[in-house]
Amino acid sequence: MSAPHAQPALLPVATGRQVRDYLRTLLRGRRLLLAGTVAAMAAQSALALAGPVAIGRATQAVVDHRSSAALAGPVALLAAAALAAAATGWAATVLLARLVLPAIARLREDAVTTVVELPVDAVEAGGTGDLVSRVSGDVELVSDAASGALGSFVGSALAIVSALAGLAALDWRFAVAALPAVPIQAGTLRWYLRTSRPIYAAGRIADGRRASALLTGFTALPTLRALRLGASQQQRIGAASADSMEYEFRATRAATRFFGRLNLAEFTGLGAILLVAFLLVRSGQADVGAATTAALFFAGLFDPINALLGVFDSMQQAGAGLRRLVGITTVRPAAAPPDPDPGPDPGRRPPTEPSLAADDVRFGYGPGPDVLHGVSLRVEPGQRLAVVGTTGSGKSTLASLLAGLREPGAGSVTFGGAALTALDLPQRHIALVTQETHVFAGSVADNLRLGRPGAGDAEIRAALAAVGATAWVDALPDGAGTAIGGGGHPLTAGQAQQLALARVRLLDPSVVILDEATAEAGSDAARALDHAAAALVEGRSAVVVAHRFTQVVDADAIVVLEQGRVTAHGTHDQLRSAGGAYASLWRAWSQGRPADED
Incomplete structure (x- = not known):
C-alpha cells in the first residue's frame, strides 16, 4: 500500500x-x-x-x-x-x-x-x-x-x-x-x-x-x-x-x-x-x-x-x-535564511560547503500512488553523485526534490542538516538545470545576468568561455548583445543549453543538479555539452541525472533507481562487476552509442 x-x-x-x-x-x-x-x-x-x-x-x-x-x-x-x-x-x-x-x-x-x-x-x-x-x-x-x-x-x-x-x-x-x-x-x-x-x-x-x-x-x-x-x-x-x-x-x-x-x-x-x-x-x-x-x-x-x-x-x-x-x-514564501558570509562578491561560495541528503523520502503526484519509495542518499561536499535508471524510474522527480522545488510526502531532504523545502531554499546554494531550457526575451548577456544581475562584461565572457560558448556567441551579429528569444536570433537546443549552464556558472551555487541537462543536444553537440557540464560541476557538489554514461563513469558515486527505489549504490567499476540493472544499462548504452562518442 x-x-x-x-x-x-x-x-x-x-x-x-x-x-x-x-x-x-x-x-x-x-x-x-x-x-x-x-x-x-x-x-x-x-x-x-x-x-x-x-x-x-x-x-x-x-x-x-x-x-x-x-x-x-x-x-x-x-x-x-x-x-x-x-x-x-x-x-x-x-x-x-x-x-x-x-x-x-x-x-x-x-x-x-x-x-x-x-x-x-x-x-x-x-x-x-x-x-x-x-x-x-x-x-x-x-x-x-x-x-x-x-x-x-x-x-x-x-x-x-x-x-x-x-x-x-x-x-x-x-x-x-x-x-x-x-x-x-x-x-x-x-x-x-x-x-x-x-x-x-x-x-x-x-x-x-x-x-x-x-x-x-x-x-x-x-x-x-x-x-x-x-x-x-x-x-x-x-x-x-x-x-x-x-x-x-x-x-x-x-x-x-x-x-x-x-x-x-x-x-x-x-x-x-x-x-x-x-x-x-x-x-x-x-x-x-x-x-x-x-x-x-x-x-x-x-x-x-x-x-x-x-x-x-x-x-x-x-x-x-x-x-x-x-x-x-497571500501565498508568500518564508524568509530565506541568511547566506553564511557571502563576502563582497555575491557569487562567492563559503569555504566549507554543507552536505545535501535525502532520508527515506517518499513522494507521489496528487492523489496518485507514490513514485518514490523510501529513497535515501547523501551528497558530501565536493562529491559528484550520478543517478541512473530507466525512463519512469523517478530520476527527475528525485532531482526536483533535491533542488527544493517539491516537498516530500514522507521523509526529509536536508541541506547542511536543515530541512529543505520549496519555500525556504537558500539563495545561490542549490541550482537545477534540466533538459527543458527556456530562452528569455532579451540579449545573450541579459539571459546570463538572470543568474547574477550585477555581473560585468568580463564575468559574462568568463562564464561563456567556461562552457565553451564563446565562439558561437562572438559570431552572432552583436555578440553577447544580440537579442534572442521572443522573435530574436534563433538558437539551437545545444546553444540554449550552454547558456543555461553559463547562467548557473555565474550564480555559482554550492550544489548543482543536472537533470539530463545535455540530453537535448544532437550527437555533434553532445561532447561539447558534456565538457561544459563537467566544467560547471568542477570543485562543487553535484547530482547528475545521466542520459549518457560518459557523465557517469567518472562520478564519485552512482545511485541506481528502479521503480522509485534505490537498488544499487557504488562506483562505476563496482556496479559493473556486480551485474544487475546498472551492468545491463551499461551494456545497452555501450552497444548503441555512436562510434565517435567518448
Missing part, C-alpha cells in the same frame, strides 16, 4: 477583508489624487443639470409668448455648461487614469512576482490553466472594471445626487414623487447581487478549468497523438468549455431580468413625476418650465441609475477576479 503523502493546497481565493486590506495598500499615498478625481467628477455631474434648466426656461419663454431674445440666456447657459463639462470631463478622465493604472500595474506585478516564487506543487495542484486564467483573464477583468466601471460608478452616483438635489430645489414634491421607484430599484439590486455573485465566482473557476484542459491538450499533443488519446482529450476540452459557457448563459439571463426590472422602476418614477407636475401646474403652484425641468431631471436619472446599478455586473465579475488575484499574493 502506498504511504500517505502531503497534499499541496489549491491556490487560495482571498477573503473580503484581505481584498480590502490590499486595496488600502494600493491607494496609500493617493488620497489627494482621489479627492481631486471625485471633485472633477462632481463638477461634471453638476454641470449636466444645466441642460434641463435651460430647456425648462426656454419652454416657459415659449408658453409666456416672449420674444426670441428671451432664448439668449438659456442658449448661453447651454454653451457655457458644455465647455465647462468638457474641461472637467477631461480632467476627471486624466486623474482617474493616474489613480487607477498604477494600482493595476502594481496588482499585476505582485501577482506575477508571487507566481514566480510559487512551489511547483502549488501550481500543479490548482492546475496551470487556473494560474494562467488568473494572471490573464482575471487581471483583464479587474483592469477593465477599475478603468471603466469605477469611473462610471462614481460619476453616476454623483449625477444621481445632483439630479435629486435639483428636483428638491424646484419643489420638494418633485423629489418625493421620484421615491416610488427606489424600492423597486433596491429590491432589484439586492436580488441581482444575491443571484449573480455565486454565478460569477463559479464561472471564473470553470474558466480556469477550461484553460487547464486546453493547455494540457496543446502541451501534450504529441503524446496524445501517439497514444490515440486525442478524441478523449477533445471530449474533456468540450465538456470544460460547455461548463464555462453554461455559467455565461446563466449570467446573461440574470442580467436580462435585472435590466427588465429597472425599466419598470423608470416607468413608475417618471409616471409619478408627470402626475405631480400636472397637479402642480393645474393648481398654479408651479409653471410649465419648472414641470418640464423636473421631468427632464428625472429622465436624466435613467442613464446614471442604470449605469450605477448595471455597473454591479462588471463589479461582480471583477470582484471574483480580484479575490482570485489577491489570493495569489
